[in-house]
Amino acid sequence: MRRLPALASALAAGLALSACQSVDNSAGSPSVYIDPGSVGPVKGVGIESQDIIGMTDQMMRDMLAQPRLANAQAAPNVIIDSEYFHNESSSRLNKNSITDRLRVGLNRAAAGRMQFVGRHYADMVAKERELKRQGVVDKATLPAARAPKGGDYRLGGRITSLDSRDPKSGMMQRYNQIVFEMVDLESSEIVWSGIYEFAKAAQDDIIYR
């Protein structure tokens, strides 16, 4: 019976020790950096970083599951840029941020399943080819190509939106629809389509710059 205090103290010490080793379940240090894939402190009804990351990730994975794009006998040449990707929505955004992320993500994940044509670098390539052919610079190490790569498929698409506002409460609602399509550049056949849509409602629309 005299052992009881000793046992109790050992138990208490054990408990205390276990408490020390438990997860410190408190908030981390505040930072200006936020997760671009999650909703940030400034949120409105327009297209935001988490939406861009979400839509490009979804489209990229979906494209890689389309056999004509990602499992063809010869890896197709694809052009992914914003030339035929139009923003018709009321959101102000640089559509390159969507197409660039899509191209980079796809190119990194494709691992030879697709080949990417840098059509937006056409002037850069043409200039260097001309310099090589004029003899201003040497032939470099890679063998010459008769012409720059042509495209088998090219990204097209459209961003549209539908806005509504409650004049009494000032509540703003916007339905955003983003369509991505891969078009066969020889036959104009649409070989793959993807849609990403969401609606947001907020008391006041924030300003996107």
Add this chain to the structure above:
Amino acid sequence: MKRLLVPAFGLLLLGGCASLDPAPHCDMSRVAGQRDLVAGPAMVEGETSPLKEMPMNSVSITDPNIIRKLYVRSIAARRTGTGTVEVVAQVVNCTDFPLNAEARTQFYANDGAASEPVSAWRRLQLPARTSNTYRELSLGDKTVDGYMIEMREGK
């Protein structure tokens, strides 16, 4: 005694009729009881990892806000026409309120390492007492051997 029991039984039956809730019914105590966390990958040979987590190829609801509101009915994994992996998880909203959830998937290679970057959070809208399907596709094909889905409340 029997005289008393009969009306009580009748009342009980009446009570049973009155509480006709729409399906699905989620028995959360059973769900909690069935959850079996496994040890994470061991760092030291012969010892178990101090990390206890959801097993591979499962949905881990990481958000305490929704862990007692959602129930993952089924998870499936299959290969697509290009050899990539598609995971499909059916999620049930057990509450009488619409819920916003979002999920992402990490695909793993057979050595336990992540085979590709984690997917972006994909939003799931779950009206009251409905189920919805979460789908995700892998980027890689032959490199993918396992997956882990994380789910949290959408904000």
Add this chain to the structure above:
Amino acid sequence: MITRLLAVSALALLVPLMAEAQTVGAKVPPYQAPAKAAPPARDGGEALDAAAPRPNPFKPQDDVIDRFRDAYAQGGRPRLAIWWNRQLSDTLAQWYSETRTVTADKSSNSTEGDLSLKQSGAKQSVTETQRRAGDSAERPARDETWDWEFQDGFLSPFLQADANVVDRTMITRIMGAGAEEIDPKTVEVMAMQGMADVMVEVLVADSARSTTGYELRARILDVKSGRVLAMVNSRALKEWQKTDKAAATSSGFELPDEDDESFGPERADQRYKATSSGFERKRKPPKLAVIAHNLATNVMSAMLPRLEGGAVPVAKTTDPAAPTPITPPQAAKPAPNQSAVPLPDVEAKPLPAPDKPAKVEAQNVETGPAAEEPPMPRPTKQ
């Protein structure tokens, strides 16, 4: 009691198994390389490499030039005077007058009684103020360099065909040397008749309907008879017709507008320029020299039947190298038309032109038979 306990514990053991079956998903099926997607069947994909380049309607037509060379020799090598953007006008003289003052000396003349129209010894002088008419042959001037490029393009096929091309300015100057008092228009006609056989009048006019911003016309005239030998209008040239194709736009294909009357030469090689947003099609029409060259070959084609048929008269006696200059100005003038109204003696005095900075000169009008009333001045045209 023990059996019950066992049963409960067995159930408890079973529950986790069921739980795993529910919350843990199926394993990823092992990878089996799927069959590769075959390329879509196409009707003419392989023809791309063998495709011939589009025919260029503006390429130099050496066959036409060769045929012209032969026909030209066969036709007696007529001399060609090319009028560059100068229209042949019906103005006969470069001078015209709006007013004239008639001073009649009637002291020695009695008009009493029967009015005699016969005037003997009476002098009548007419003072006429003349100003130089704007050159009706002149046309809106184009850039000097434009002219150079155009003339270069137009002349080169003729020179290639070894044609006798004479310069209008040069022959006018040669013909008019020493005869400055003769109206330049007259000198011009004499030069054309004496030193050229065929006049090629090439005109350019601004046109909003043309993709080039201008239209061209060439007329080939026999300088002896005034006969029109050939005429080429750019609007009617097949090279200037629009290709009747549906145009691809961002809203689909658009069929050509039936009311669209625009026309103009198009580049055949469809040049694309590499830009930071990809390749952009150059919408520029062919170069001016190429268009002019094409016009010249069309003029040649139009002249071919005339040359081959011997319709172009050639003055064999005159040699462009040794023309007959006008030694006596009066003698060199064409014979006066007897049917014309007799010209009075006109004393011209210079008057600065108010509207045009034209050089004002005095010119004596031919003295004709004196008349009671001053006759009308020579018909002139402004």
